[in-house]
Amino acid sequence: MRPDLHIELGGGAVVRPYTPADAEALYALIDGNRVRLARWFHWVDDATDASSQAAYIESRVDDGRSLDGNGIWVGDDLAGGCDLVIGGSDDVGELGFWLDEAFVGRGLVTRAAQALMARGYESEGLHRIQLRAGVDNLRSRAVAKRLGMREEGVLKGAGKVGGGLYVDLVIYGQIVDDWRKTV
Amino acid sequence: MNQIYWDLGDGIVVRSYTLDDAQALYDVIDANRDHLRPWMIWEHTTKSAEDTRTFIQSCLDEPVSIEGNGIWVDGELAGGIGLDIDSLSNSGEIGYWLAKDHEGRGLVTRACERFFDMAFDELGLHRMELQAAAGNMRSRAVAQRLGMREEGTWRDGIRVADGYLDSVGYGILEDEWRARRVRA
Numbered sequence: 096m097r098p099d100l101h102i103e104l105g106g107g108a109v110v111r112p113y114t115p116a117d118a119e120a121l122y123a124l125i126d127g128n129r130v131r132l133a134r135w136f137h138w139v140d141d142a143t144d145a146s147s148q149a150a151y152i153e154s155r156v157d158d159g160r161s162l163d164g165n166g167i168w169v170g171d172d173l174a175g176g177c178d179l180v181i182g183g184s185d186d187v188g189e190l191g192f193w194l195d196e197a198f199v200g201r202g203l204v205t206r207a208a209q210a211l212m213a214r215g216y217e218s219e220g221l222h223r224i225q226l227r228a229g230v231d232n233l234r235s236r237a238v239a240k241r242l243g244m245r246e247e248g249v250l251k252g253a254g255k256v257g258g259g260l261y262v263d264l265v266i267y268g269q270i271v272d273d274w275r276k277t278v
Numbered sequence: 279m280n281q282i283y284w285d286l287g288d289g290i291v292v293r294s295y296t297l298d299d300a301q302a303l304y305d306v307i308d309a310n311r312d313h314l315r316p317w318m319i320w321e322h323t324t325k326s327a328e329d330t331r332t333f334i335q336s337c338l339d340e341p342v343s344i345e346g347n348g349i350w351v352d353g354e355l356a357g358g359i360g361l362d363i364d365s366l367s368n369s370g371e372i373g374y375w376l377a378k379d380h381e382g383r384g385l386v387t388r389a390c391e392r393f394f395d396m397a398f399d400e401l402g403l404h405r406m407e408l409q410a411a412a413g414n415m416r417s418r419a420v421a422q423r424l425g426m427r428e429e430g431t432w433r434d435g436i437r438v439a440d441g442y443l444d445s446v447g448y449g450i451l452e453d454e455w456r457a458r459r460v461r462a
Contacts, residue, residue: 107419137366137367184437186437206452222442223433223434223435223442227433246429248429248430248432249429249430250407250429250430250449250450251405251429252404252405252451253364253405253449255367256367256400261404266432266447267431268432268433268435270433270434
């Protein structure tokens, strides 16, 4: 998590890290989208109340690396989340995102992801960014294509989702040389 | 800290490193530099037994994964093998290397089989993964012998001393491993 992150996406939309004051809004949004999100994300099962989200936000400590623990806001309303996780290898980032149903179709996730990718490549020295999406998660896969990422394979049973189930994931990848050609 | 100690028979022992192994680990890496450099980024950053000691200590401090283990043959360190565990997705990734003199005897395959049994039977993982450089045919042959499915090629998926190499990803699920063990 990077407390200084604040990216304007245009149209009053902003990407910034959650703060403890956002726990209630985060829980309410996850709870309102529970059935949609549980198809793709195991963490939905851990969202049991606002305090579970306060604990999640608390656990996002400033490590000077990972661009994770971010919400997408439209005005004062939380619309979803978008992370670029930089973990084990310091030159690989992994994108992840979700959106409230009411905000789908406005290009918010694509713009948020583009902004985080630009920061990842330009400021954080990433060489490769990847994204794993459920094989049947066509909206996420469409985002990957819009981001110019290349489909690299299918990881059988690699995605743990709600209810203790597993789904197949498509992996998309992009290296910095190819990103430079797109911007 | 999860430590292992397995006697696989025929003089083969797979066990976690202790700090006392730092010199032996350095010596086998140092004797295999040309052999390891094309594939293993840690070859050129391993400059003394102090570096291997630091690596072993970091493995001993690791709470979940079982990263730092050696493969011994008749008391001689022949290579290394590690299991990286991702608790969130309930999956594991295996990685390994072998000294040149010990290649071609199935040591890595046997060690991986024991790790997969542990991963699925004892740790309750759902899936095991392996990444091999696309040009590392010996490593890819291990994945094939283990019955793993080739799942795709990741662009510049492996960082090495001279840059990046495409990597081939392999996977196998718990039920697939069990079906294979019953047949075997």
